[in-house]
Amino acid sequence: MTNALPDLILEPMVRNALAEDLGTYGDVTTRTVVPHDTTYNACINAREPGVVSGMQVAEIAFRLVDPTLKIVTARPDGSVCKPGDLLMSIEGHASSILMAERVALNFAGRLSGIATKTAGFVAETKGTNTRVTCTRKTTPGLRIVEKQAVIHGGGYNHRFSLSDAILIKDNHIAAAGGVRQVLEAAKANASHMMRIELEVDTLDQLAEALEVGGADVVLLDNMDTPTLTKAVKMVDGRMVTEASGNMKLDRIAEVCTTGVDYISSGALTHSAQTLDLGLDF
Structure with missing residues (x-):
């Protein structure tokens, strides 16, 4: 991972974003409709070309929700991606993946946009x-x-x-x-x-x-x-x-x-x- 910061520095920011998204009672949709023991393998994929950033932050989001999730980063921060490329795979409890999904994608999409724009200037x-x-x-x-x-x-x-x-x-x-x-x-x-x-x-x-x-x-x-x-x-x-x-x-x-x-x-x-x-x- 290029120029990675210690997770300790990033965790409070990600924790605040998760707390904002989960609100006072957590993910009521997932808790209502997804059986507790359901497991899945999810993938974060690129839908357009660019430069990847935010994978470290996305991983922190998933791990804060559920440390048992198995996470593999296929395209580390700083790498180039094209449409359809696998950036990250997450395996484990479906409810945990769903709870962290939006925060992880918000960070990764925003930061990858900045990295992509910067690469164009460079x-x-x-x-x-x-x-x-x-x-x-x-x-x-x-x-x-x-x-x-x-x-x-x-x-x-x-x-x-x-x-x-x-x-x-x-x-x-x-x-x-x-x-x-x-x-x-x-x-x-x-x-x-x-x-x-x-x-x-x-x-x-x-x-x-x-x-x-x-x-x-x-x-x-x-x-x-x-x-x-x-x-x-x-x-x-x-x-x-x-x-x-x-x-x-x-x-x-x-x-x-x-x-x-x-x-x-x-x-x-x-x-x-x-x-x-x-x-x-």
Whole structure:
């Protein structure tokens, strides 16, 4: 399994989703119509092509409901699938499989959609050194698995939280009084372990940032391609460069020609379409 996280980190999230779905009285449909001792072999299959993510989370869902289920993952997270491919088989009590089915599929479909969308972006960077990274525009409560799905799709992760790094954006600059002020404050107060990224909207702001110094990364926000090209030349390797703002799939290859180090896109997580997966007995 690619870059698997410890189950311990993921279990609370999955447990909450199961509790939400089972409600106060459990699966009344299954309990009413399925004999208690019925066993089945169920399969999660892909119904469209894509990149798989969420198999680890789906397995946790099944195991939390019933640790006796026999689960085999045929397509691990990060693998490519085509319609009809078997992703996972689950054998055991039918009632247990049915109770966990929707939560497992919700996670796996959502996360596979993110991985698939990310893979499409990454494919546009082929032949360049530019990397695709996500943002904090994630579903509340699901950030860790959505960012993991980005990795499964071949992308990279930006900050996980506000505490990971100092990212000075336009509103920080406005509140503090300017580029010089925020950089001088960051240099004076930041831990030596904390990296500093500065967002700039214009080449004039970039020039001032280069003069003041102190930033490790510069976020070049909402710039057209010619301006991005000039910005990367101005930086000349003194900072890591990140292009952001309106970074849609049809623009990625063009932006890569500027030589920018990273392209960040919130669309990887906030606009990904769920991959169609199904569970069949």
